[in-house]
Amino acid sequence: MRLGHAVSNATMNISQQKGLNEQTSLFLYTINKVAEKLLAGGEEIPWQQVTDLVGPASSSSRCYIFLNQVDGDGRILSSQVAEWCAEGIPSELDNPLLQSMDLARMAPRHFQILSSGAIVCEHVTDIQGPEREILEAQQICSVLLIPITTTKEFAGFIGFDACVSPRQWTDNEIQYLKTAAKLLAHALERHHADRMRREEMKRFNAVMDALDAVVFAADMETDELVFLNRYGRKIMKEGQGGSHWRSLHDHQKSPCPPAPTSSCSTTMVIRLEPIYGNITIPGTTAGTSATTRPSGGPTAAPSGWR
Incomplete structure (x- = not known):
């Protein structure tokens, strides 16, 4: 039992x-x-x-x-x-x-x-x-x-x-x-x-699109344009996704030499004649650089600028 x-x-x-x-x-x-x-x-x-x-x-x-x-x-x-x-x-x-x-x-x-x-x-x-x-x-x-x-x-x-x-x-x-x-x-x-x-990106785009200058961001590894403002889209030969050196520099046959700094993180360098400053583009990745051109259109970039 x-x-x-x-x-x-x-x-x-x-x-x-x-x-x-x-x-x-x-x-x-x-x-x-x-x-x-x-x-x-x-x-x-x-x-x-x-x-x-x-x-x-x-x-x-x-x-x-x-x-x-x-x-x-x-x-x-x-x-x-x-x-x-x-x-x-x-x-x-x-x-x-x-x-x-x-x-x-x-x-x-x-x-x-x-x-x-x-x-x-x-x-x-x-x-x-x-x-x-x-x-x-x-x-x-x-x-x-x-x-x-x-x-x-x-x-x-x-x-x-x-x-x-x-x-x-x-x-x-x-x-x-x-x-x-x-x-x-x-x-x-x-x-x-x-x-x-x-929301941050919308505000950023609104500010950049209000400028009468080309503002762009390029991937330092692939030379791809990852950001282009309204003025840039209007006058660039290649739009976002294209190679930035083909669009920005007249008669250039190859990419620019490497930038002096090895890493830009998410801080973007913006060139506004004659003032230099720093901005941050929301959602960008490490190894991306940015600059602007005056409203006169694409010209040759100073040495070291991407």
Whole structure:
């Protein structure tokens, strides 16, 4: 009898371990796919694709993402931007009450927890306060909320609902889902940095295009024109992407000799007669040089200028 009990326990342990290994493999695969989607680039972050991946892997009834924004009065408002639902679970994506939510007022305890960087993981029946009413209206039995925190702010959260019966997420599950939240935070930071670079480049182009002089940047290794302002595009023989020495120097048959400095990093030398100065062209790479020509058109460059 004891032997049979021991065999039964051993079989159960093996089955549980197998199930845990399968769950771990699924989470690792999912996290890898989420990272792949977020690193693919593009001007918009694929929020819906993330919930479509993480939702099924979490074995939840719902998976959703809320993002925060600050209004004119300094309030943090949260809006749902993506949602995945298991079969038979009603969607809340179009619920107007889940758009521009003033969490500090409508769900003060959850707001305090999430904004401090901690998670919310609890059964709805254990909640006292306005949060309970909001969750019960969505037929939620248990909820897991994980903050999306960038280096500067509480940017939003990713949430998971259990609607069929109460559920306790394991430490292992929570750790993997936290990883998904961190990937979303990194994606937000990259998206913000990319947007700032694009805006900076627009401002730079506007300034350079206002000059009645040729402003160009050339790759010091390939002699390719990587930047050309409006005036330059109007009078150059070859446009951006061509060889700068063919466009800038009359009767020149080969590239200029190497510049005196071996590395220009991202600092661009701009020649504005009769003043010399330094500018930085956004998004340029090391080994790129730049100069300008007066509005009279291309002439032979002084020795050492590229």
